[in-house]
Amino acid sequence: MSTANRWLLPDGVEEILPEEARKLETLRREILDLYRGWGYELVITPLIEFLDSLLVGSSRELDLHTFKLIDQLSGKLMGVRADMTPQAARIDAHRLNRTGPVRLCYADSVLHTLPRGMQTSRAPIRVGAEFYGHAGAACDIEVICLMWAMLRQAALENVHLVLGHVGIYRALVAAAEMDSGAEETLFDAVQRKDYGEVDQLLAAGVDDDRLRAMLARLVRLSGGKEVPGQARDAFAEAPPAVHAALDELAAIESGVRQRIPEAPLSFDLCELRGYQYHTGIVFAAYIPSYGRAVAKGGRYDNIGAVFGRARPATGFDSDLKTLARFTTRDFRRAGGILAPDSDCEALGDKVAALRASGEIVITDVGGSADEATARELHCDRRLLRRSGAWVVQAI
Numbered sequence: 428m429s430t431a432n433r434w435l436l437p438d439g440v441e442e443i444l445p446e447e448a449r450k451l452e453t454l455r456r457e458i459l460d461l462y463r464g465w466g467y468e469l470v471i472t473p474l475i476e477f478l479d480s481l482l483v484g485s486s487r488e489l490d491l492h493t494f495k496l497i498d499q500l501s502g503k504l505m506g507v508r509a510d511m512t513p514q515a516a517r518i519d520a521h522r523l524n525r526t527g528p529v530r531l532c533y534a535d536s537v538l539h540t541l542p543r544g545m546q547t548s549r550a551p552i553r554v555g556a557e558f559y560g561h562a563g564a565a566c567d568i569e570v571i572c573l574m575w576a577m578l579r580q581a582a583l584e585n586v587h588l589v590l591g592h593v594g595i596y597r598a599l600v601a602a603a604e605m606d607s608g609a610e611e612t613l614f615d616a617v618q619r620k621d622y623g624e625v626d627q628l629l630a631a632g633v634d635d636d637r638l639r640a641m642l643a644r645l646v647r648l649s650g651g652k653e654v655p656g657q658a659r660d661a662f663a664e665a666p667p668a669v670h671a672a673l674d675e676l677a678a679i680e681s682g683v684r685q686r687i688p689e690a691p692l693s694f695d696l697c698e699l700r701g702y703q704y705h706t707g708i709v710f711a712a713y714i715p716s717y718g719r720a721v722a723k724g725g726r727y728d729n730i731g732a733v734f735g736r737a738r739p740a741t742g743f744d745s746d747l748k749t750l751a752r753f754t755t756r757d758f759r760r761a762g763g764i765l766a767p768d769s770d771c772e773a774l775g776d777k778v779a780a781l782r783a784s785g786e787i788v789i790t791d792v793g794g795s796a797d798e799a800t801a802r803e804l805h806c807d808r809r810l811l812r813r814s815g816a817w818v819v820q821a822i
Contacts, residue, residue: 439542439549450751450758451552454581455534458554458747461580465573467532467556472514474536478506483513483733492539507538511553512742513730519559520731520738528560534747544719548748555724555744559731562739564675567708567726568682574712574722574743575687581750583714583721587691590680591698591709593725594672595662599642602666603633617646617697641665646697654694655680672707679708704730708741714753721749762807763787764819768794777810777817798822 436442443451459469477498482490494507508514511533519529534554542549556573558566571588578586596617600610609632616624625646633639644661648654655677662669676694684692698709700723709725724743731738766778766788778788789804796804801822808819 437549439539439547441548441550446758446760447751449760450754451747453758454751454754455552455554455747457580458577458750459532459534461576462532462556462573465530465556465569465576467530467573470515470518470531470533471535472508472511472518472533475505475507476514478504480517481506481508481513483517483730492541492543494538494540509537509539511535511537511555511744512557512727515557515742516559516727516730516738516740517734519557519740520734520736524736525560528558528566530556530558532556547719548746551749552747553744554747554750555742557740557742559738559740562728564678564682566739567679567710567741568686570724570741570743571679571683571710572686574710574724574745575690577745578712578722578750582754582756583750584755585715586712586721587693587714588683589693589695589698589711589713590676590683591695592672592676592707593699593705593709594675594707595658595669595696596642596645596699598666598668598672599638599645601668603635603638603642605632614699618699620646620697622646637664648697649693649695651693654696658696675707700725710743717749717753721745721753760805761787763789763805764808764810765789765791765796765801765804765806765822766810768792771817774810774812774817781819 463469478493478495482493489510492509494509496505496507497503498505515531515533519525519531523529532555534552536550536552539549539551554577556570558570575586575588600613605613609628613625613628613632616628626643629639629642633642641662641664648658648661655673658673662673680692683690698711700709700711704727705725706728707726709723711720711723713719714721722743722745724741726739726741728739729737730740764781764786767774768790778790781788787805788810789806796806801807801809806822808821810817811820812818
């Protein structure tokens with residue numbers, strides 16, 4: 428790389444300058460304080476670790492998004508984390524080893540080999556929470572409500588929630604006894620919502636007329652509060668596991684509506700994001716100005732089995748950079764105070780007192796700061812000596 432190009436960064440990797448960094452850090456602290464208020468304990472996980480532990484219970488997509496390298500000490504393959512959920516699951520199952528419910532949260536950087544979508548970073552800052560040890564709907568309701576509270580804390584406008592349940596699709600595909608190749612092809616078509624291809628695949632791969640009709644109906648079931656009722660009618664003759672999933676979805680919907688009645692709520696029953704590891708409810712939050720979910724999560728029971736303890740779990744996460752990008756809050760920096768560069772004891776006491784009260788006080792090293800320099804330093808006041816006392820005056 429030539430000297431002229433040494434400032435270039437890889438695509439999807441960005442520097443964060445002071446104003447944006449201050450916004451990100453303010454949001455990070457406030458969100459972690461919110462999590463703490465709900466009883467979620469902060470964990471800090473390794474940036475890099477052995478690949479076979481890092482990708483436990485994860486999807487093929489996550490494997491493709493994980494940077495891999497060889498550990499020079501052990502010779503083993505390592506990965507740079509692209510997701511923190513498997514790491515949090517290991518902490519719950521292996522390190523903490525508590526018998527009751529465990530609530531964990533995190534806020535840290537991850538790295539992706541490729542951007543997840545248009546206008547997304549390859550180095551997002553993930554903020555999220557995970558609830559382990561409770562299999563009931565109450566756990567899912569709490570986590571969804573916490574995700575909503577986080578988005579309100581970040582001051583995102585026009586947020587709406589979407590609920591789904593991968594158990595419905597799982598039960599219907601299992602009953603249809605599709606082979607693994609046909610199921611994978613169908614899954615890909617469902618994700619793309621290519622209804623014509625879905626119908627062709629079902630016609631070729633599902634012999635049972637009723638199951639074929641139910642799967643075809645499922646991939647089209649999305650919308651408002653009418654969807655659960657439509658699903659009950661469409662799946663009246665479905666296997667018992669489908670009815671159990673619909674009952675669970677109804678209980679979660681009722682709990683969420685009761686706790687956050689102001690939240691716009693809709694349904695997408697063919698939302699299969701995270702299908703390889705999600706086992707039940709899935710949920711996401713969207714805003715009109717962004718084409719992807721601003722936060723998402725779901726239930727992923729038994730992920731801790733490979734660490735020695737199968738634990739029910741629900742969680743969500745979001746990209747802090749996305750929250751900062753779409754926040755409607757004003758994060759303008761408060762004006763600072765420019766102080767003389769002096770060994771005066773009284774001045775030092777005054778500066779210390781101002782900083783203790785929350786003021787920003789910047790020393791004018793060399794004493795050469797004019798008005799233009801003061802503006803660059805975001806200072807709108809000076810410390811001046813008047814009648815033997817140090818006082819703050821506007822610039």
